[in-house]
Amino acid sequence: MSYSVDEVLDVQGEICPYPDIKTRKKLKQMKPDQILKVIVDYPLSLERIPRNVRAEGHKVLKVERINGPVHEIYIQVAGEKH
Amino acid sequence: MIIIERVLSGLIVGLIFGFLLQRGRFCFNSAFRDIILFKDTMIVKAIWVAVVIEMVGFALLTDLGVIFPYPRGFYWGANMLGGFVFGVGMVIAGGCISGATYRAGEGMVGSMLALVGIAVGGSITIGYWLAPFKDQLQAATKIELLGQAPTIPALLGVNHWLIIAPVAVVSLFLALKVYRRTGPTRVALLGAGWPWWLSGICLGLVATMSYPAVEMVGGTYPLGMTGGYIGLLATIVSLDTRYVGWEVAMVVAAIIGSGIAAVLAREWRIRVPRGRLLAQSLLGGLMMGVGAVLGDGCNIATVLIGVPLLSIGSMTAALFTVLGCWTTAYLMFR
Numbered sequence: 001m002s003y004s005v006d007e008v009l010d011v012q013g014e015i016c017p018y019p020d021i022k023t024r025k026k027l028k029q030m031k032p033d034q035i036l037k038v039i040v041d042y043p044l045s046l047e048r049i050p051r052n053v054r055a056e057g058h059k060v061l062k063v064e065r066i067n068g069p070v071h072e073i074y075i076q077v078a079g080e081k082h
Numbered sequence: 083m084i085i086i087e088r089v090l091s092g093l094i095v096g097l098i099f100g101f102l103l104q105r106g107r108f109c110f111n112s113a114f115r116d117i118i119l120f121k122d123t124m125i126v127k128a129i130w131v132a133v134v135i136e137m138v139g140f141a142l143l144t145d146l147g148v149i150f151p152y153p154r155g156f157y158w159g160a161n162m163l164g165g166f167v168f169g170v171g172m173v174i175a176g177g178c179i180s181g182a183t184y185r186a187g188e189g190m191v192g193s194m195l196a197l198v199g200i201a202v203g204g205s206i207t208i209g210y211w212l213a214p215f216k217d218q219l220q221a222a223t224k225i226e227l228l229g230q231a232p233t234i235p236a237l238l239g240v241n242h243w244l245i246i247a248p249v250a251v252v253s254l255f256l257a258l259k260v261y262r263r264t265g266p267t268r269v270a271l272l273g274a275g276w277p278w279w280l281s282g283i284c285l286g287l288v289a290t291m292s293y294p295a296v297e298m299v300g301g302t303y304p305l306g307m308t309g310g311y312i313g314l315l316a317t318i319v320s321l322d323t324r325y326v327g328w329e330v331a332m333v334v335a336a337i338i339g340s341g342i343a344a345v346l347a348r349e350w351r352i353r354v355p356r357g358r359l360l361a362q363s364l365l366g367g368l369m370m371g372v373g374a375v376l377g378d379g380c381n382i383a384t385v386l387i388g389v390p391l392l393s394i395g396s397m398t399a400a401l402f403t404v405l406g407c408w409t410t411a412y413l414m415f416r
Binding site: 015 | 107109111112115116119120121122124175176177181185188190192193274275344347348349350351353354355356359362363415
């Protein structure tokens with residue numbers, strides 16, 4: 001299933017923990033129920049981002065491997081702002 | 083001259099160690115920093131499991147006469163300052179020494195630069211222009227206990243089991259409680275990173291066994307990585323093989339071991355951060371090198387080996403590494 005993505009964040013090549021920090025910042029700027037696609041190639045952030053955005057109330061719709069460590073994470077912003 | 087059995091022992095331990103670092107995502111910077119940054123305790127739980135297993139393992143091996151550990155000394159001023167500088171450096175570089183090692187193995191160019199920084203920073207502190215400062219600070223703040231490096235049991239004058247047994251029992255109880263709450267996780271050995279309990283148990287056992295492994299070939303302290311990178315740089319610069327010992331072989335093999343793990347898990351890729359982050363990696367690495375030599379230990383020598391040996395010096399350095407990490411993480415990312 002494909003989603004209509006509102007924003008795309010490419011954090012490939014970033015050092016730890018910028019992928020997570022930038023994702024969190026982006027999600028804060030977005031409106032409720034909007035969808036963010038994060039492109040990440042850093043294995044630890046790939047595990048940590050879904051874990052931590054869920055804890056912040058957002059919804060992880062899909063995590064898809066593109067090539068090797070490169071993944072796309074689809075996140076839906078929490079219905080009401082936390 | 084290269085002593086073959088030292089190099090072989092270092093290579094074998096390093097390969098396994100590096101493989102585990104990558105599979106368990108053992109970056110002590112991520113571990114400590116994520117507690118305050120994301121309230122995430124996944125990696126710090128694994129480190130805690132490893133440290134408690136080593137505490138029991140080292141004490142057991144000592145009592146059986148298998149190993150004769152040399153806990154590192156207590157130089158309160160140098161431990162505090164060195165530990166703090168190391169903690170600041172690892173946040174700036176985006177990884178501690180084991181984190182930079184396993185990510186270099188994953189193909190991260192920023193981490194490779196951090197390792198260069200560690201080697202250079204360590205070298206200037208061990209033998210060049212920062213050496214007089216290090217020597218003076220260590221000498222001025224050195225505290226011994228009956229001519230030996232102070233440990234918690236020696237300071238209290240009690241048998242080490244009196245400290246270790248309660249810590250182990252409470253830890254086991256807490257670990258089981260957390261395990262039950264989070265539930266058993268599905269483990270794919272070559273999939274995503276390992277769950278905290280598995281990587282913690284494996285690292286604890288390997289680190290414990292690294293002690294007899296290093297003593298068997300004439301060493302006194304296992305897994306310290308700063309010395310390995312300093313020796314590697316000295317070898318490359320001087321083209322003299324006399325620096326190639328257990329530690330140099332171990333760090334080189336650790337990079338290869340994590341590389342193998344990353345390839346098998348389909349996580350290997352050459353990754354080049356933009357210019358500012360490369361400079362940041364190098365600068366953080368330099369600070370880690372300086373801090374590790376000044377404070378008498380990188381995060382592996384202090385947290386992973388020194389703390390289970392109950393060395394007061396290593397515990398002080400470890401505590402200030404955490405404080406340096408939290409201060410910097412707060413300033414940079416909040």
